Amino acid sequence: MPDVRALMAGRKRVAIVPALNEEGSVGSVIDEIRAFDPGFAIVVVDDGSSDRTAQVARAHGASVVRLPFNLGIGGAVQTGYRYAFERGFELAVQIDGDGQHDPAELPRILEPVLDGRVDMAVGSRFAGERAYRPPLARRLGIRLFAGIVSLLVRQRVTDTTSGFRAVNRRGIALFAADYPHDYPEVEATVMVVKHRLRLCEVSVSMRERTAGRSSIGALSSVYYMVKVMLALFVGVFRRRALPSEEA
Amino acid sequence: MTPFWVSIAAAAASLVLLLVVFELIRSRRLRERYALLWLLTGIVLLVLSLWRGGLNTMAGWIGIETYPPSVLFAVGLLFILVVLLHYSTVISKLSDQNTVLAQRLALLEHELEETRPDGEYNPDASPS
Numbered sequence: 001m002p003d004v005r006a007l008m009a010g011r012k013r014v015a016i017v018p019a020l021n022e023e024g025s026v027g028s029v030i031d032e033i034r035a036f037d038p039g040f041a042i043v044v045v046d047d048g049s050s051d052r053t054a055q056v057a058r059a060h061g062a063s064v065v066r067l068p069f070n071l072g073i074g075g076a077v078q079t080g081y082r083y084a085f086e087r088g089f090e091l092a093v094q095i096d097g098d099g100q101h102d103p104a105e106l107p108r109i110l111e112p113v114l115d116g117r118v119d120m121a122v123g124s125r126f127a128g129e130r131a132y133r134p135p136l137a138r139r140l141g142i143r144l145f146a147g148i149v150s151l152l153v154r155q156r157v158t159d160t161t162s163g164f165r166a167v168n169r170r171g172i173a174l175f176a177a178d179y180p181h182d183y184p185e186v187e188a189t190v191m192v193v194k195h196r197l198r199l200c201e202v203s204v205s206m207r208e209r210t211a212g213r214s215s216i217g218a219l220s221s222v223y224y225m226v227k228v229m230l231a232l233f234v235g236v237f238r239r240r241a242l243p244s245e246e247a
Numbered sequence: 248m249t250p251f252w253v254s255i256a257a258a259a260a261s262l263v264l265l266l267v268v269f270e271l272i273r274s275r276r277l278r279e280r281y282a283l284l285w286l287l288t289g290i291v292l293l294v295l296s297l298w299r300g301g302l303n304t305m306a307g308w309i310g311i312e313t314y315p316p317s318v319l320f321a322v323g324l325l326f327i328l329v330v331l332l333h334y335s336t337v338i339s340k341l342s343d344q345n346t347v348l349a350q351r352l353a354l355l356e357h358e359l360e361e362t363r364p365d366g367e368y369n370p371d372a373s374p375s
Contacts, residue, residue: 068351069344223283227279231279
């Protein structure tokens with residue numbers, strides 16, 4: 001692997017950390033990002049937490065954008081991309097505030113973006129050898145979406161729910177202009193390809209959540225499946241949100 | 248028995264509903280989460296319109312002997328009630344959030360007025 005740090009030098013870069021009630025983990029996530037590379041600006045988007053997430057993040061030196069109420073993960077993440085866009089950042093990484101994404105894995109998702117091969121790189125728990133095996137029901141759901149999304153984007157995608165990714169300025173601009181609501185990662189993958197941005201997956205290992213709980217409960221999974229299927233179906237017929245630069 | 252043309256007309260109306268909802272989602276005037284109930288309404292009405300045997304059977308269950316298509320009215324009305332109730336909860340949530348937004352904005356403006364030198368920050372003077 002080439003020296004990612006050397007390639008990053010001189011690029012204005014930001015880490016976007018969405019967090020909802022993650023006071024127990026957001027501090028160490030910030031510290032680990034800084035330990036990996038002190039050149040990253042870190043913006044924590046507090047999606048209406050009722051605990052001390054914002055105070056903890058500030059105490060660890062991050063910029064904190066506090067949403068006045070819970071917007072959902074899509075709205076929170078897009079806030080981060082708007083921040084990145086308006087402040088002229090050229091490179092952004094997105095890392096969950098719950099600690100499941102390991103900042104030590106950042107070089108893996110940064111490398112393909114830095115060497116210009118792709119506009120967005122997504123860390124996948126399933127690509128490559130270091131496979132992760134979730135419970136059966138969840139695995140089937142992930143498989144189903146991965147299959148549909150792979151067909152739609154004509155490229156193999158294995159982890160459509162991963163929020164661990166790196167994007168360049170084109171990706172930042174796209175997400176600042178348009179980002180799906182509710183459960184956004186699946187639709188965002190399709191949207192990126194539709195706008196002729198290049199996408200790749202790299203294998204990463206993820207950790208168990210260090211604190212807090214997943215935003216997707218068992219009860220809402222059926223609603224989630226139906227809604228995402230509908231969004232994917234309609235997405236095929238949609239116009240682009242931004243005029244694409246012809247490659 | 249349900250008259251043939253009633254089935255055709257009801258099916259056509261359901262199809263139009265489904266197409267309109269689809270177009271609204273596509274053009275981003277309707278979010279998926281608020282469209283699901285409408286789509287369900289359209290699909291149920293379409294199925295009941297075309298599946299004439301089923302409609303008659305259902306009419307029998309609830310004691311409608313003279314005119315089975317009444318079931319379509321009943322089902323349609325039920326769905327409209329559910330959609331309206333759903334919208335009432337959505338509006339309640341929106342107005343709560345609107346209150347929070349107005350309060351936060353007022354506090355922010357107050358803070359800006361306090362921290363800026365005299366007269367430099369005056370939101371009321373803006374042309375809009």
